[in-house]
Structures are given as C-alpha cells and as structure tokens.
Amino acid sequence: MRVLGLETSCDETGVAIYDTDRGLLAHALYSQIAVHAEYGGVVPELASRDHIRKTLPLIQQVLDEADCAATDIDGIAYTAGPGLVGALMVGATLARSLALGWGIPSLGVHHMEGHLLAPMLEARAPDFPFIALLVSGGHTQLVRVDDIGEYRVLGESVDDAAGEAFDKVAKMLNLPYPGGPHVARLAEAGTPGRFDFPRPMVNRPGLDFSFSGLKTHTLTTVRECSVDGVLPEQDRCDIARAFEEAVVATLVIKCRRALEQEQLSTLVMAGGVSANRNLRARLDADLGKRGMQVFYPAPEFCTDNGAMIAYAGARRLAVGQVDAFETAVRPRWPMHELPPLTGERAA
Incomplete structure (x- = not known):
C-alpha cells in the first residue's frame, strides 16, 4: 500500500x-x-x-x-x-x-x-512493548506502548512542556526562535557546576513533569547576574548549561523510573527535543549501564x-x-x- x-x-x-x-x-x-x-x-x-x-x-x-x-x-x-x-x-x-x-x-x-x-522508520526499530518519551514544544509525556493504538499515559507536564521551557529561556538569554538548539549550543561553552538548578518533581512519587518553576529560577538567576540590564556573555553560557542540565537530568530520572515501574527495558524518545545531543548521550549512558536500550528517530x-x-x-x-x-x-x-x-x- x-x-x-x-x-x-x-x-x-x-x-x-x-x-x-x-x-x-x-x-x-x-x-x-x-x-x-x-x-x-x-x-x-x-x-x-x-x-x-x-x-x-x-x-x-x-x-x-x-x-x-x-x-x-x-x-x-x-x-x-x-x-x-x-x-x-x-x-x-x-x-x-x-x-x-x-x-x-x-x-x-x-x-x-x-x-x-517515527523510530519505526529506522532500520533498527523497537519491538513492543516499550515506554515512549514524547518531548516537544507542546508536549512532554511518558506513555506505555503495548502496540499501535494501545497507549497508557503514565505522566505528563502539568504546566510548560520541556520545549516551551527551552523557548522561554532562550528569550531570557536573547537567543533567536526556536530556542532549543540555540540554548544547547550556548550551553556547550558553559562552566560545569557553576550553577546548580533544581530538578523539578524528582523527589516526589509519580511520573508527571513541571518546568515552570525551573523557568522562574532561571529568570531569577539572569536578573541577579545582569549588570545594568546586561547579562555578561559567560554568565549567559553558564546559565544555559545549568538550565539544560536540569531539564536533561529530570527527563532521564523520570524515564528510568517509568521503565522500572512498568518492568520494561526499552525506551523510545521522539519529538523535537529528542534531537538534543546531551539528552541522548545521558539517556544512552544511564539506561545502558542498566541493560536498557533507547531508540530514536533520525534527526530529520x-x-x-x-x-x-x-x-x-x-x-x-x-x-x-x-x-x-x-x-x-x-x-x-x-x-x-x-x-x-x-x-x-x-x-
């Protein structure tokens, strides 16, 4: 057909x-x-x-x-x-x-x-059942997938999606739209560990997400570091890195929790934010050492x-x-x- x-x-x-x-x-x-x-x-x-x-x-x-x-x-x-x-x-x-x-x-x-x-388009495609992390500008969801059309939402964002948070932080840092790729590139020049931003909702049970508090924390840091309304370039890089690391760590923790809860070993990640290289690397490393595997669509x-x-x-x-x-x-x-x-x- x-x-x-x-x-x-x-x-x-x-x-x-x-x-x-x-x-x-x-x-x-x-x-x-x-x-x-x-x-x-x-x-x-x-x-x-x-x-x-x-x-x-x-x-x-x-x-x-x-x-x-x-x-x-x-x-x-x-x-x-x-x-x-x-x-x-x-x-x-x-x-x-x-x-x-x-x-x-x-x-x-x-x-x-x-x-x-989308990962089913690849030569190496996942088998059912699996956990899907759908992470984009409008959605952040963890879904148990037993087959096509057999879905159970395990958790989702109660406010901003991860992609929305990236876009809003990009505006705070005077970066162009869409913000995700620009924040990620800026973060590459950031100083590791200078700022330690909160990992929202990881210390409470459940699989829901919330990124509005992290967004507010980022804005507060931007204002504290600004001099006469201007944010120094290295501060921009360090804030971008701390924000990205907080989002990535939160997503990784929740994915691992979902897989363990459902007793599954396969994760599929899709959506615009799934192109983030740091997120892919962290998921591969964290889940790989636990004998779990991750599937992604091609970047395009x-x-x-x-x-x-x-x-x-x-x-x-x-x-x-x-x-x-x-x-x-x-x-x-x-x-x-x-x-x-x-x-x-x-x-």
Whole structure:
C-alpha cells in the first residue's frame, strides 16, 4: 500500500510517501522558522497561510522524487490533531479533497502517534512493548506502548512542556526562535557546576513533569547576574548549561523510573527535543549501564514531518481504518481515545 502523508499541525509543512512493502519513498519539509522568528513564536494565521502556499508544491515534489503519479497512491493520511486549528484544517481539507478526487481513502492521524512511531522508520526499530518519551514544544509525556493504538499515559507536564521551557529561556538569554538548539549550543561553552538548578518533581512519587518553576529560577538567576540590564556573555553560557542540565537530568530520572515501574527495558524518545545531543548521550549512558536500550528517530524526523504521518496512516489504512464523512480536526485529542490497530474507525 502506498500512502501520501501530510503534516500541517503547526509551523512546518511536511509531505511524504510511504510504501508498506518498500518503506519511505520520498519526503520533503518546509520550515516556517523565518516567518515566525521576528515574532518570537508561532503566529497561527501566518502558519495557516504558509501551509496553503506550500503544501501542493511539496506534494508534487515528493510525487516526482518517488517517481509516482496520482494513480499510484492508495491512500492519504493527514494530521487531524492536536495542533493549531487553522493549520490542521489546511491539511485536512486538501487531503480529503484529493482523496475524493482520486477515489481513494483518507485518514486523520494523531500528531503524537506519528512522533511515537517515527523510530519505526529506522532500520533498527523497537519491538513492543516499550515506554515512549514524547518531548516537544507542546508536549512532554511518558506513555506505555503495548502496540499501535494501545497507549497508557503514565505522566505528563502539568504546566510548560520541556520545549516551551527551552523557548522561554532562550528569550531570557536573547537567543533567536526556536530556542532549543540555540540554548544547547550556548550551553556547550558553559562552566560545569557553576550553577546548580533544581530538578523539578524528582523527589516526589509519580511520573508527571513541571518546568515552570525551573523557568522562574532561571529568570531569577539572569536578573541577579545582569549588570545594568546586561547579562555578561559567560554568565549567559553558564546559565544555559545549568538550565539544560536540569531539564536533561529530570527527563532521564523520570524515564528510568517509568521503565522500572512498568518492568520494561526499552525506551523510545521522539519529538523535537529528542534531537538534543546531551539528552541522548545521558539517556544512552544511564539506561545502558542498566541493560536498557533507547531508540530514536533520525534527526530529520525528530521535528514535525510528513514521513511519520505517512507511516502511522499506512499502518491504520492497511487494516481498513478510514475517515467518516463527518470527520473534523481536533486541536485537542487525548491519546487514550485512539483505537487499537483493528477495525474501521473515524479520526
């Protein structure tokens, strides 16, 4: 089965073609970072407009790269939620219109299920069951995954997601949007151990996260170190390092706790923050010495992309799950509402 996947949940337009026999045939991504950078964050109306401009040309691009015609496509998967409602509507409307015109089924895919399954695109893929750490700009969750559609959320952020905290700290340090990669690069020049920032919620039971207090602690440190409103460069580096180390340590502790609680030995980490090299190194070292293993998507599939939507959609379309006529996008969509990989359903 050959599936066209469309990702338009936020500020990146992703398109891909996945073949259930041959794997990923082609993918393309357009990032709106330059569009939103001057505003310091995503402007929903601008995001929707850019998806309108870019999605059709990207579809043609991946068709050409995969040496496919429209008649070679057996189904279309698109991100139905969660995400920005206007951006979601662009992808959903286009996907369902093309499916109707081409006489093929369409299916709305859960954005975070796409991230969770992104490591399945790699040659070395995890086996079920496993624990998934979904860590991005909008989500920080630990999920027990027994199979596709069989998810149990073990813990999640009660306030800011880790990615949001990175972006807000980047603003404090006068770094560009999106903040995560810039904070990580600045942290490389930081002095180890100069600041010791708190590891939030690690000394209490449970698997939930909270990064708002860490964000406030960072802001307080920035103000204390500033001279006449200017933060010295080395202080910027040291604060970035202390903040990143606190986030990484917190995530590692919670992942280890989740694996031990569920008596599992495999962790999957996905989402934009999963590209953080320090986080990957710490997880590999900490879990590896306990006989546990970690799986990641390729760096190009850590952020939002069409390949993960094409793959997730292909798995569900292949068992007959298709859109109902009245299907709508869902800006909020709890993962536990997803059905298992059997039977028909509406997104």
